[in-house]
Amino acid sequence: MNEPVIIIGAGGHGKVVADIVCRSRDRVVGFLDDNPNCGSSFSGFPVLGTTAEFTRVPEASYIIAIGNARVRERLAAKIQGIKWYTAVHPSAVISETGTTVGEGTVIMANVVINPGTTIGRHCIINSGAVVEHDNVIEDFVHVSVGAKLAGSVHIGRRSWIGIGASVSNNVVICEDCMIGAGGVVVRDIEKPGTYAGVPVKRLEKEEENCLCKV
Ligand SMILES: CC(C)(COP(=O)(O)OP(=O)(O)OC[C@H]1O[C@@H](n2cnc3c(N)ncnc32)[C@H](O)[C@@H]1OP(=O)(O)O)[C@@H](O)C(=O)NCCC(=O)NCCS
Incomplete structure (x- = not known):
């Protein structure tokens, strides 16, 4: 309850994941997205930057909201030492x-x-x-x-x-x-x-x- 969550992937799937986080009474901190043209907000939440440049929020959990399995797998291997959120x-x-x-x-x-x-x-x-x-x-x-x-x-x-x-x-x-x-x-x-x-x-x-x- 009220767990801060950062969603990786500001696209259609990310929007659905954000909805699940809110319905679970947890809190969307914002999105990360590797598309530099993504803008500063998405689906009512801030876009915090790319996965390469972001500063970790120690208390937050993270979830990859990207449909492509190979991309999910690459990111999961690349981003180490964080807590993953299960939505x-x-x-x-x-x-x-x-x-x-x-x-x-x-x-x-x-x-x-x-x-x-x-x-x-x-x-x-x-x-x-x-x-x-x-x-x-x-x-x-x-x-x-x-x-x-x-x-x-x-x-x-x-x-x-x-x-x-x-x-x-x-x-x-x-x-x-x-x-x-x-x-x-x-x-x-x-x-x-x-x-x-x-x-x-x-x-x-x-x-x-x-x-x-x-
Ligand atoms: C199977 C699938 C991946 C094939 O896509 P593709 O590689 O671009 O293939 P094409 O559209 O070029 O179709 C190739 C042939 O397969 C047939 N075909 C494609 N999808 C088919 C399906 N689901 N069932 C039966 N035949 C299918 C096409 O009619 C075509 O036949 P033809 O060569 O006789 O004309 C795609 O059609 C599909 O079903 N995707 C699922 C999408 C989905 O479930 N999304 C979920 C979001 S939650």
């Missing part, structure tokens, strides 16, 4: 039976996370997503708006489950996968890349083009 919207239903949520993760409105699930660090579990029992969600994963993961699913590091996608029970998705909007995953995915459709198929693209590898 949980008050409407989220998170089981207290063997479920853990890693530091720096954002859990948005109306999310349901069921027992025995492990959510990694700096993940985004977006509005209305359902993560069923005994899932393992590795660091820097994004589960988009309304996506549904059945029981005992495993999602690899940096993977991005698109809006409204579904993943069947016991499926393992490796690291650096993008699952397209509305996609249905019924078999394990062992190779990084972009997959879409019902059931999902790999798109004919070079691996480097995968959106989560920018």
Whole structure:
């Protein structure tokens, strides 16, 4: 309650994170953003500077509000020795039976996370997503708006489950996968890349083009 929070990333996602911080009765100190043309305020809060130039506020916690998993990962590795804030919207239903949520993760409105699930660090579990029992969600994963993961699913590091996608029970998705909007995953995915459709198929693209590898 009333914890001071600095948000890294003054964009659309940052705006949502600021809203969650306020609804959690904590306090947004301001934003950091590496775009020098970002201006002096964003969404009603001051822009304090870039991640390189800012002076640490010892009592504050920090959260990275940037959609791109590679950028989140780089910043989390670069910015050491601070306390990460975990943003949980008050409407989220998170089981207290063997479920853990890693530091720096954002859990948005109306999310349901069921027992025995492990959510990694700096993940985004977006509005209305359902993560069923005994899932393992590795660091820097994004589960988009309304996506549904059945029981005992495993999602690899940096993977991005698109809006409204579904993943069947016991499926393992490796690291650096993008699952397209509305996609249905019924078999394990062992190779990084972009997959879409019902059931999902790999798109004919070079691996480097995968959106989560920018
Ligand atoms: C899958 C996705 C990443 C592909 O984007 P892309 O690499 O730019 O691909 P393109 O738009 O060039 O489409 C390539 C082909 O895949 C098809 N395709 C793209 N997305 C698809 C989807 N979600 N389901 C089925 N087919 C899809 C396209 O129709 C196209 O087919 P064609 O070659 O026969 O014309 C993107 O369409 C997508 O679904 N993004 C999800 C965004 C999202 O969930 N945001 C969440 C915010 S919370």
